[in-house]
Amino acid sequence: MLKAEDFCLIAAVDSDAVLESCLRRSPDVASGRLPLVVIKDAKCMSAAYNEGLSRTSAAICLFAHQDVYLPKGWLDQAITTLNALGEAHPDWMVAGPYGITPDGQHIGRVWDVTMKRELGTRGFAPTAVGSFDELLLIFRRTENFRFDENLPHFHLYGTDMVQMATDLGRSAFAVELPVVHNNRPIVSLGGGYLKAYRYARRKWRARLPIYTSICALTDNPLPLWRARWRRRHVKARPDHLSADSVEIARRAGYE
Numbered sequence: 001m002l003k004a005e006d007f008c009l010i011a012a013v014d015s016d017a018v019l020e021s022c023l024r025r026s027p028d029v030a031s032g033r034l035p036l037v038v039i040k041d042a043k044c045m046s047a048a049y050n051e052g053l054s055r056t057s058a059a060i061c062l063f064a065h066q067d068v069y070l071p072k073g074w075l076d077q078a079i080t081t082l083n084a085l086g087e088a089h090p091d092w093m094v095a096g097p098y099g100i101t102p103d104g105q106h107i108g109r110v111w112d113v114t115m116k117r118e119l120g121t122r123g124f125a126p127t128a129v130g131s132f133d134e135l136l137l138i139f140r141r142t143e144n145f146r147f148d149e150n151l152p153h154f155h156l157y158g159t160d161m162v163q164m165a166t167d168l169g170r171s172a173f174a175v176e177l178p179v180v181h182n183n184r185p186i187v188s189l190g191g192g193y194l195k196a197y198r199y200a201r202r203k204w205r206a207r208l209p210i211y212t213s214i215c216a217l218t219d220n221p222l223p224l225w226r227a228r229w230r231r232r233h234v235k236a237r238p239d240h241l242s243a244d245s246v247e248i249a250r251r252a253g254y255e
């Protein structure tokens with residue numbers, strides 16, 4: 001059975017200010033109960049997360065965005081929820097609070113600051129998924145797994161991870177462990193996103209379509225064009241967070 005000492009949090013950080021106002025303010029982190037490994041200046045998220053894995057031997061590695069806030073009591077809830085997941089699905093390798101099923105249904109529960117609302121619903125059973133929103137990936141350490149450093153930039157590593165889990169005969173589940181995502185809008189799906197998208201589409205060609213939280217990986221270019229069109233009016237990403245993580249967690253009823 002899992003216990004608190006089995007957990008370690010890993011974050012790739014490009015803004016200390018955001019880290020201090022979100023992830024590091026999480027009560028389990030602030031109290032020192034949940035250790036935090038910070039990775040800076042990584043060339044891509046896969047490299048950052050592999051570096052994180054090499055800096056801890058924890059059985060459960062939590063890969064979180066710097067702009068995530070884990071509400072009070074989160075770690076204890078995670079221990080309970082993941083122990084139950086292990087009983088019901090002994091082969092689980094990845095879990096997360098928000099995922100997308102292989103047929104494209106969104107399942108999870110997180111507060112999204114950009115959308116100004118909770119995404120998903122309360123009271124769902126652990127659900128097998130083919131992709132995650134990458135805000136928080138819960139990895140059950142598996143010695144033969146490493147993130148694919150050929151996947152460029154900082155997108156689609158959650159989808160890639162789940163597909164690799166499938167190759168290892170392992171599974172991935174959305175579980176009810178809500179968090180606050182104190183995010184700012186993603187400005188464009190060009191540049192880095194496009195590079196990652198093209199790489200992932202080629203790598204997983206035999207399994208397409210793969211539904212993700214932003215845009216399905218498909219042979220057909222239309223879903224990507226549509227997703228880019230929907231974002232055409234998104235302004236430059238603001239420097240500052242628009243909300244206070246703790247206030248949002250209280251308003252959401254998470255603590």
Ligand SMILES: [Mn+2]
Nearest residue numbers: 065067135183
């Ligand atoms: Mn984020």
